Amino acid sequence: MVHENKHVKNARYVRTVESMFACPVCRASMKVVHYQSLICSNHHTFDFAKRGYINFMNQPVNTKYSKGLFEARRKLMTEEAFFEPLSHAIASAIHAHVAKPKKTSSILDMGCGEGTLLSTICNKVSSRGIRDVIGAGSDISKAGIAMASKNYSDKVWTVADIANPPFKESQFDVILSILSPSNYAECNRLLRTGGIVVKVVPRSGYLKEIREVLFHKATKKYSNEATLERFSKHFQVAEHFRLCYTTRLNPASMKWLVQMTPLTWSLTEEKEMSLAEEISNQITVDLDVMIGISPK
Template sequence: MLQENKRIKSAKYVSNFESLFACPLCKTSMKVIDFKSLICLNHHTFDFAKQGYMNLMTHSVNTKYSKGLFEARRKLITESVFYKPLSHAIAKIINEHQVNTEEIISILDAGCGEGSHLSNICDIVRSDSVESAVGVGIDISKEGIMIASKNYSNKIWAVADLANTPFKNKQFDVILNILSPSNYAEFNRLLKSDGIVIKIVPQSGYLKELREHLFYKPEKQNYSNSEKVMRFKESFQFVESSRLSYTMNLNKSSIEWLIQMTPLTWSTTEERIRSFLNKNSAQISVDLDILIGKNII
């Protein structure tokens, strides 16, 4: 009964914003029917899962991102406040760029993972300035979206392809892209004429202590984001960029969550991973570029 309620509650919430959606198969409008399914004009049907999310993928995908990785990421974000300064920085940018604060603002997190960043940012935006914000999170990983829908209600969660997003043109005030792959053609299509894209990319010091411990080779220890920044500037009307740098002291539990969530461990040895896990605490650097762009007119 609780599972049925979760599905119905989510469907009722999505029905308030069904005008956002376009069928990923035929691009026609969609409606929530019987608080059970999202159905387009050509009767392509996408059911709400018992956890409350929708799967709007048109093809199957394989991903290395596991349930354990997403659970660890959620704990690192929510319990250790590892990314709290980032959430506040993004919310501040959103509030500064919203001209009409009387309207509901629509925020799409493209590549949202398990949803914690979007949930935190929406909460801060609501409390700081605007009357209300609708948060929409999409990710190619079903495991991530399942965890998001389980933990964060009053959001729209969907398994969806960044190259074929299930939304109409010009629907979003803000598109977030946080340490995640991008599709700039889709972002330009989805962004309102006065909307903004906020992309977060690693800077040279991001997780440097972990990288130096896990890898022998300097090219693995060091990181440059210059190509990503250049591509962003080519794809949007560039507004500004800022650098966010700080250091967090992680306890043993947080170290374990960091190791579980980062793909850095995929290309190193078990010995080096175990060696880092043996630490009781560690100072870890967060070093990020925050890029802001507008639609190219």
């Protein structure tokens, strides 16, 4: 049996869902050609990378999201189940609010990073009775998407801007925006009738143990009311809840957490190591979860 290149294998999968794509330059329909490229009817061409993802950005974007950060994030989720309660809550919300009965469901994660949360959520949704779950992830970080494509090849992975996602209107039942920026106009364009947006933002207690050591003071209280108000202007709020829990991490896992969080971006590697040793092994995850229904 001939071994297929990674990008050919992924291109074969993308070909099965190519009808969801729209050219980010001219919005024309796109097709997979020779398992090498996605090409629109106006001949704008986007090649599959060796890892199997597609880069739709016109020019490289510099971000602070490094390969090391994404590796730490993936280890924290796969080996410590750091966001397990969150992925469970999101899967439950999808099951509760997406129109049924449905044999196929499509989920887009805008700002997916290295793809672990999207993959986990798709698996949980599938286990709840939806036979076929199509997962797509977009992020401006090529490092994150390359890792996603390497580890989760049964998904569609794109390097793309949330202001110009390469998909046609009304393609998704669910759009995820988890601890990342959102573009609500594009969310509404991409959602099917009755589709939902899941927006997750940190509350004041999120990773408070790190902030208290970094800034030598208790975490200040703040409110997400302005975020909720803006969200409610674009979507019918079906559910809004607080998800708060604590988890214990061993020393190795604590280093992954310190490496993952933007709170430590200004620190040297030596200071990161020192910080990981100072923090209590019990860490707080404190989040606001908003479920919005498309107004279509």
